[in-house]
Amino acid sequence: MEPPAKGLFADRIDGAWYWVCACEKCLGTGKTYNYSPCEAHDRCVTCNCTRADLTEAPWGVQGGWRCKPCQETLDAARKAEALAAAEANGHSEDDCVYTSDIICPYCATKQSSDDRHESAHGLECDTCGGKFDLEVEWSPSYTTTKARAQAQQKGPAS
Ligand SMILES: [Zn+2]
Ligand SMILES: [Zn+2]
Numbered sequence: 168m169e170p171p172a173k174g175l176f177a178d179r180i181d182g183a184w185y186w187v188c189a190c191e192k193c194l195g196t197g198k199t200y201n202y203s204p205c206e207a208h209d210r211c212v213t214c215n216c217t218r219a220d221l222t223e224a225p226w227g228v229q230g231g232w233r234c235k236p237c238q239e240t241l242d243a244a245r246k247a248e249a250l251a252a253a254e255a256n257g258h259s260e261d262d263c264v265y266t267s268d269i270i271c272p273y274c275a276t277k278q279s280s281d282d283r284h285e286s287a288h289g290l291e292c293d294t295c296g297g298k299f300d301l302e303v304e305w306s307p308s309y310t311t312t313k314a315r316a317q318a319q320q321k322g323p324a325s
């Protein structure tokens with residue numbers, strides 16, 4: 168059964184089925200997530216445009232979605248900001264050697280290191296889109312345990 172309007176869901180009240188609005192904004196719950204917004208509240212979190220205004224698929228973001236033009240503007244602003252900060256700080260490749268995080272050699276933003284266990288070529292910065300190569304080096308670490316036969320004794324056998 169399709170709801171007669173967006174954001175409505177069927178609820179059984181006193182033995183009868185009713186269409187109930189599940190839009191968090193209509194209900195005034197103050198929740199960040201609005202899983203089933205009504206038509207009026209289903210809008211871009213940045214410019215407030217409606218789904219009817221969309222020409223391309225929007226980006227899902229916390230609290231709803233953002234239209235593509237808004238997302239692109241935001242991305243461009245983040246990129247410009249990061250590159251300007253990198254330049255102001257004199258960021259260079261020299262700052263990206265043996266670092267504990269993966270740092271973009273162009274804009275100095277930290278990249279996700281999830282599943283990055285091997286060297287790779289032609290990666291793209293999430294922020295500035297700059298292409299970079301990554302080398303992963305594993306430094307050895309050592310663990311010692313007392314030999315089992317001596318573990319019960321206070322010190323080394325004499
Ligand atoms: Zn609503
Ligand atoms: Zn927008």
Ligand SMILES: [Zn+2]
Pocket residue numbers: 271272273274275276292293294295296297
């Ligand atoms: Zn970058």
